[in-house]
Amino acid sequence: MSALGNIIKKEIKELLTPATILPIVILALIYGTMGSSIAGIQEQSQEPPIIGVIDEDDSTFSTNVVNILNESAKVMFNSSSVFDKQKGLEELKQKNGVALIVIPSNFTENILNKQSGQIEIYWIMKGAGVLDTISSNLVDFLITDINTNISLELIQENSSTNATNATFILSPTKRVETTYLKDREIPGLSPTVIMSMLSSQSIMTPIIMMMIIIMSGGIVITSMALEKENKTLETLLTLPVKRTSIVTGKIVAAATIGLILAVIYMIGMNNYFQGFGVSQSGINLADYGLVLSSPQEFLLVGISLFVTLIAGLALCMLLGTFAKNFKSAQTLTFPIVALAMIPMFITMFADYDTLPMGLKIFTFAIPFSHPMMATRALLFGDYLMVIAGIIYVSIFAIIIIAVVVWVFKTDRIITGTTKFSLNKIFKKKKLSK
Amino acid sequence: MIAVEVKNLVKHYGKVQAVRGISFSIDKGEIFGLIGPNGAGKTTALRIISTLLTLTDGSINVMGFNLEKKPEEVRKIMSYLPEDAGAYKNLTGEGYLEFIANFFNPKTVRNMVAKGVQIADLGERINDKVDTYSKGMKRRLLVGRALMTDPRLAILDEPTSGLDVNNAQEVRNIIKSTAKKGTTVLLSSHNMLEVEYMCDRIALIDEGLIVEKGRPIDLMKKYNAKNIEEVFMKVVKK
16 A cells, blocks of 8 residues: 555544544534424415405406415405405414405595505414425415506506506505514514514524534633643542532533623624614614513523523533544534534524424424524513523523533543443342342 | 452443452552553543443442542541542643632632642742643643642552653652552553562453452562563463
């Protein structure tokens, strides 16, 4: 074998260890499962949208509108009276409907009088994720299509008269929109506008959160790795100090750094929300209750972040016990990054409430999901979700800390392997007999 | 008075039997050496006695404390110096000694650090960061750390490892004088001459078993050997 081949062989042998491959295989499996779940949501969303129509006008143009809607959407609720609006909304909510479209009685008459015909759209928005607005986008296209169709008719009718008002003909209809999002009525805003306003939060919050977890997690894993690499751990473990004190000391120190990062994050987030109070389009999200405002809400986000940090650090500490040196510590941060990235992507693209049950359980089980979901949950008054998350993550943290303390009491911390041997237990029992 | 009593100590790492049932006792103030080649089981035995590893079978008593039941009590009266131990690189030599002393009685911290500084004998360099120390300087700092607490039992794994002749001799003298003041010393070494010079009694260990034990002078007489190295070779070849 050539010298080059010899080196390549040795390097591959050294680098291609189960510790390197296993996290990637697990990650690939997780992303695969996640991808097929999201594809499922996408397929579901790309089916014809379910809508309801109330045609009070029942005249030339309104009939055209209804025909277009019937051709391209599943019209599950029909009525000719606006008094059925509430009934229609309830029915559509049950049938996973996207919107109730109301055509008022003067629709055709207004258009014929060269006044914009009003189309009232009552949007039913299930979540504020990117994937949640696919169906409403389809209805949005249909309304644009309706406008174009009426324009064409008006152009054909008026082509000979030269009495055409171009602005009116190009836009003969006018939308009046109201969105119902998680039991909240938001007049004047469409799901697309709401989603775009919330999307910046949906993207920024998980990214900042993930950065904090990665940074402080790295501190703990590296600290454990350096203790082993610099051969200081053996001395520390023979000193008159309890294992729990060593574990707690390391976690608390890293958590303090994490807390400082969290405070910086909270200050930044507060300013961020204030900046979004008035958006470029002149929409004040605070008027719709779409910004965190009360100190209690910020406190809950802070608590959620802190307990998640503790849980994350305990998990890092557990992984750190596997680290043999600084180099291997770098690989061990990978599962933490993966665990933080999964909920980050999920919360960016979909709303927790609209996820399939399996994905919901999976997302809830990942501790890092909770601070990422907390902000949006609080915006819509879902305090239970945030508090349940804090309780779950706290229990998770306590269990992991207990496991770490147990590992510190075993040989694993020194030898790198633990033999949880049933034989040993049986042997002890035999001896005691 | 017996300071350490090891009875039928067994340690398995999975299928590997590192220690296969060794027994010995050490008297108070005695320097006892575990001698043997690499992989004989010396470090494993020392790690178990220093509460780092659990034992598979057997029993150990240190100053009247059962090691399995009262490891915290044993840690209070014992000091362990691992063969390849390190110190926190970002601390100064004195800072490191202070960090360790803080785990003991707060009233004695100052005296402990002063004693550690004296044993380490690094001069002004004690105020430099550990990261800048040579291997020998680090080892002296660690010996200082191990002995500054006035332990009732000092477990020293290759205490002169990495030291030059002068430094090694100095460390040997420190260990001897420490034992004279009442500290019981259990040490391991590859260096048979060092053992012969320092130890009151020794145990020769090979493949996890004690193959011979006694006073160096008695063993040399028994095997008609000039030194312990020769004794070891004769015992192992038997």
